[in-house]
Amino acid sequence: MYMERNQPDFGAAEWSLPTRCAACGVRMASLCGGISAAALDALNRIGRKRVLRRGEALIWQGDVADQVGILHHGLVKLSASLEDGREQMLGLAFPADFVGAIADRPSSHCVTALTDTELCVFPRSALPGIVEAHPDIGQALLSRAYDELDHMRRWMLLLGRKSAEERVASLLLQFAARGGCMAGAAVPLPLTRQQMAELLGLTIETVSRKLTAMKRDGVIALPDLRSFVIQDRAALSTIAAEYP
Incomplete structure (x- = not known):
């Protein structure tokens, strides 16, 4: 991990971090967990908390987004619509996920809250300068982009080749993996x-x-x-055509 000379790392006392970041429950799982304290402080200076109510959009399809964000709590959907109003859900974003893109171009999809959602949002226009000053932020964003690309490829396989039963089982496993629940505990199912x-x-x-x-x-x-x-994880993984 990139560190500035004489800059304390995240193993040091939490007082070395911005107060809001030290109290963040998803910091280490998000892109903020892989950047220096100086870079984290730079993001903290331009970031602010935003709450989206269920059904409220952060980014509209066709608009150039003015904000990007990291989810703290809740769930958002990524969706695209055709001109006749038909909508396709493209995926979900969970706590610790980064939503939005820093490119100055219209968004190909909407980002909409499925539940009451809290994010740390940043002005998109400010990010290129922050990335230039702190290259480790750029590396973290690139790593996240690769992860998202890998996820979309697996999602294409799910929609293109998996049976109905395999798709449902795969989605349940995804919720279980991202829910952070103990074995045998109830996993929240935020989708109808x-x-x-x-x-x-x-x-x-x-x-x-x-x-x-x-x-x-x-x-x-x-x-x-x-x-x-989940009462039988091995059986659920077998149904999903995935390794347990």
């Missing part, structure tokens, strides 16, 4: 059955049937409509 169907390219009836079948077979439990419990 309809939203799951839209994201996976299925019908709501198909999603409901596949969830019911996994519950019947003892793979998952469904204590309510907005959570699930």
Whole structure:
């Protein structure tokens, strides 16, 4: 990790960090976890907290975004629409994820809150100068871009080749992996059955049937409509055609 001479690293006392950053629960999992304290301080000076209510957009398709951000809490969807109003969900962003792009061009998709969401947002126009002054921020952004590209390739495989059952199981595993829950604990399911169907390219009836079948077979439990419990992770991974 890049460090300035005589600059304390993140193993030093937390007082060396900006107060807001020291208290951030997703800092080490986000791009901020791989940059120097000086770079973190530079981001802190231009950043501010923003709360999006459910359904509120951070970035609109076709607009040049004036803000980018890092999720602290909540969930946002990435979606694109055709001229006739048909919408396709392209993916989800979870806490610690970076949303938006620093390029000065219209966005190809919307970024919309699916739940009440809190972000640390930065003016997009200020980022090139920050990256030039602190190259480790640029390296962290590049690493995130590679991760996102890899995720999109795997998502293309899911939509293009996986069966309906495999898609639903893969989505459950994704929520479990990003939820940070203990084994056997209920995993929050922030999407409705309809939203799951839209994201996976299925019908709501198909999603409901596949969830019911996994519950019947003892793979998952469904204590309510907005959570699930993995009872047999190896079986769920096998259904998803993924390694456990």
